[in-house]
Amino acid sequence: MATATATLAASARRRRPALAAFRKAVTRKPGRLIGLIIIVFFVLMGICGPWFYGRLAVDPNALYAPPSAKHWLGTDFAGSDVLQEVVTGARYVLATAALSAFFTSLFGVTIGLVAGYQRGVTDSILMRLTDFVLTIPGLPLLIILSTVWSFGSPWQMGLVLGITGWGGVARAVRAQALSLRERGFLEAARGLGLSRRHIIFKEMLPNIAPYATMQLMLSMIAFVGAEVGLFFLGLVPFSSTNWGVMLNQAVFSGGAMETPDALIYLLAPLVCILVLTLGIVLFLDAIDELFNPRLRERA
Amino acid sequence: MSEVQVRGLTVEYQTSAGWLPAVAEASLDLRAGEITGLVGESGSGKSTLALSLLNAVPAPGRIAGGTIDVAGVGDLTRLTGKQLRKARGGSIGYVFQASQNSLNPLKTIGKQLLDLGRSHEVADLRALIARALDLANRMGLDGQRVLDSYQHELSGGMRQRIGIVFALVLNAKVLILDEPTTALDMLSQASVLEIVRKVHDENQLSTLIITHDIGAISEIADRLAVMYGGRIVEDGPLLEVLRRPTHPYTKALIGATARITGDVEAARALPGRPPDLTTVARVGCVFRDRCPFAVAVCAEAEPPLAAWEGERRRACHVEPTTVLAGTPAAVGEPA
Numbered sequence: 001m002a003t004a005t006a007t008l009a010a011s012a013r014r015r016r017p018a019l020a021a022f023r024k025a026v027t028r029k030p031g032r033l034i035g036l037i038i039i040v041f042f043v044l045m046g047i048c049g050p051w052f053y054g055r056l057a058v059d060p061n062a063l064y065a066p067p068s069a070k071h072w073l074g075t076d077f078a079g080s081d082v083l084q085e086v087v088t089g090a091r092y093v094l095a096t097a098a099l100s101a102f103f104t105s106l107f108g109v110t111i112g113l114v115a116g117y118q119r120g121v122t123d124s125i126l127m128r129l130t131d132f133v134l135t136i137p138g139l140p141l142l143i144i145l146s147t148v149w150s151f152g153s154p155w156q157m158g159l160v161l162g163i164t165g166w167g168g169v170a171r172a173v174r175a176q177a178l179s180l181r182e183r184g185f186l187e188a189a190r191g192l193g194l195s196r197r198h199i200i201f202k203e204m205l206p207n208i209a210p211y212a213t214m215q216l217m218l219s220m221i222a223f224v225g226a227e228v229g230l231f232f233l234g235l236v237p238f239s240s241t242n243w244g245v246m247l248n249q250a251v252f253s254g255g256a257m258e259t260p261d262a263l264i265y266l267l268a269p270l271v272c273i274l275v276l277t278l279g280i281v282l283f284l285d286a287i288d289e290l291f292n293p294r295l296r297e298r299a
Numbered sequence: 300m301s302e303v304q305v306r307g308l309t310v311e312y313q314t315s316a317g318w319l320p321a322v323a324e325a326s327l328d329l330r331a332g333e334i335t336g337l338v339g340e341s342g343s344g345k346s347t348l349a350l351s352l353l354n355a356v357p358a359p360g361r362i363a364g365g366t367i368d369v370a371g372v373g374d375l376t377r378l379t380g381k382q383l384r385k386a387r388g389g390s391i392g393y394v395f396q397a398s399q400n401s402l403n404p405l406k407t408i409g410k411q412l413l414d415l416g417r418s419h420e421v422a423d424l425r426a427l428i429a430r431a432l433d434l435a436n437r438m439g440l441d442g443q444r445v446l447d448s449y450q451h452e453l454s455g456g457m458r459q460r461i462g463i464v465f466a467l468v469l470n471a472k473v474l475i476l477d478e479p480t481t482a483l484d485m486l487s488q489a490s491v492l493e494i495v496r497k498v499h500d501e502n503q504l505s506t507l508i509i510t511h512d513i514g515a516i517s518e519i520a521d522r523l524a525v526m527y528g529g530r531i532v533e534d535g536p537l538l539e540v541l542r543r544p545t546h547p548y549t550k551a552l553i554g555a556t557a558r559i560t561g562d563v564e565a566a567r568a569l570p571g572r573p574p575d576l577t578t579v580a581r582v583g584c585v586f587r588d589r590c591p592f593a594v595a596v597c598a599e600a601e602p603p604l605a606a607w608e609g610e611r612r613r614a615c616h617v618e619p620t621t622v623l624a625g626t627p628a629a630v631g632e633p634a
Contacts, residue, residue: 184400
């Protein structure tokens with residue numbers, strides 16, 4: 001008994017799984033670290049940014065002012081500070097993308113795993129549901145819904161984008177689950193009498209976790225693009241400032257395509273999206289190692 | 300006393316030609332303290348029979364008839380859901396074919412052991428770990444190190460032994476090993492078999508070893524059952540069956556074994572090919588096409604598995620003495 005206790009304690013000390021693995025995987029290559037720093041920077045911007053600014057200050061005497069000490073990135077059509085708009089607009093964009101990606105992964109991974117593992121009738125029902133979701137045209141649905149909702153809160157936009165977006169993930173995860181369920185260790189798990197829930201969520205899920213996490217992060221990029229695009233096209237009414245609204249205003253009100261005045265106003269949100277994408281792509285490299293102990297060991 | 304009684308077990312697979320039996324009317328006893336070897340060619344239904352002992356025949360298969368009575372559990376074919384889950388691992392320990400691959404690559408062995416304990420609602424996980432350490436140490440593993448390892452840090456033979464630890468750690472009294480020595484080198488094979496014998500003796504288990512290697516099984520088994528075309532064609536105490544095979548197939552199988560000493564040419568390959576699900580004879584004896592002793596009645600009626608000489612059973616129309624005398628020249632005498 002004493003030896004058993006000692007083993008458990010020792011293993012806890014020696015492995016310290018999550019944190020140590022995370023640090024090791026991220027610091028192995030500088031690109032990953034840069035990616036993580038970029039992601040953390042934007043997350044902090046989304047959370048804390050608005051705390052530093054009050055309501056958007058409007059300065060009617062300085063429309064489309066060039067960068068200056070007072071306005072680092074110049075001002076917009078109403079004389080508001082562009083930097084302030086970028087920072088305060090980040091919260092809505094990032095929260096929406098995160099929520100959409102979360103819902104996509106939650107529904108997609110769960111439904112894909114259950115369908116792939118159970119097969120049979122459950123599989124058929126879930127996959128018909130998936131086919132249905134895959135065929136919902138997202139854009140028209142958003143336009144119709146915008147007559148009812150204002151999409152002022154990230155929850156509404158995130159929910160709609162997420163609920164219409166999980167079909168592809170479910171299909172891909174199901175394909176992986178079908179292959180995974182035939183692997184020796186899952187056969188053994190069934191033979192040893194482990195419960196179905198344990199097998200699906202404790203044995204299969206960790207094995208597709210790298211894929212699911214990459215999917216989650218890549219879909220964040222896609223959802224940032226999608227929502228910014230919707231606002232840019234003016235398909236949804238905007239009640240608050242965000243990056244998409246800025247692009248829309250810069251092009252359609254500021255004439256950024258014709259005059260250089262509104263150029264910075266146009267470029268600021270675009271550069272933000274670009275840098276965020278870069279951060280996510282750089283960080284993706286570390287994900288396989290986060291979950292696979294074998295890759296972690298390679299020097 | 301029989302720990303497991305299989306009676307009239309029929310397992311069918313759905314094919315384009317309808318439901319076809321992979322195991323037909325199999326009856327088998329696993330007795331406490333005895334190792335039973337189940338031998339047969341690929342596709343003879345050995346693994347299907349073994350999986351049905353867990354009531355885990357994969358789709359598109361099903362247990363079509365018969366009973367599997369396990370001491371303390373009841374008829375396994377009628378169990379479902381949680382009861383069945385408890386019986387697997389709890390009453391019957393199963394070591395899978397290629398059990399080197401039976402471990403989750405992402406978790407340490409100790410973590411997987413705890414998962415197993417929690418899934419079976421073991422109250423004292425410390426005792427479970429202690430028991431696993433004890434089992435591992437008795438199998439010649441460094442238990443502490445092994446529990447802290449991932450599967451890729453262990454060798455094939457070690458993983459095989461871990462598979463046995465997992466099968467026994469919940470105090471299962473029945474141990475089933477499906478091809479335990481396949482994919483291991485000769486030395487690992489010998490040590491795994493030795494360990495199985497040792498663990499078996501120490502815990503008074505009822506063990507079933509499924510293999511196609513009649514040489515390996517003859518080292519450790521007490522009883523031998525021979526399968527062909529989904530039927531058990533002969534069984535009995537190991538030495539009696541090996542010395543005096545009374546079924547033409549058993550005789551041919553033993554005659555086909557190459558030996559380290561003696562003339563290699565003495566080993567005779569069995570002519571023809573083993574039947575599969577679709578080509579196996581529906582009427583008459585399944586072995587008659589390859590049988591040098593076949594007579595007219597073999598094509599008409601399937602021989603029943605009947606008792607013979609005390610503990611032995613055989614399913615053959617031909618008189619045992621004729622087979623023992625071994626007149627047909629096609630079948631080599633065992634060296």
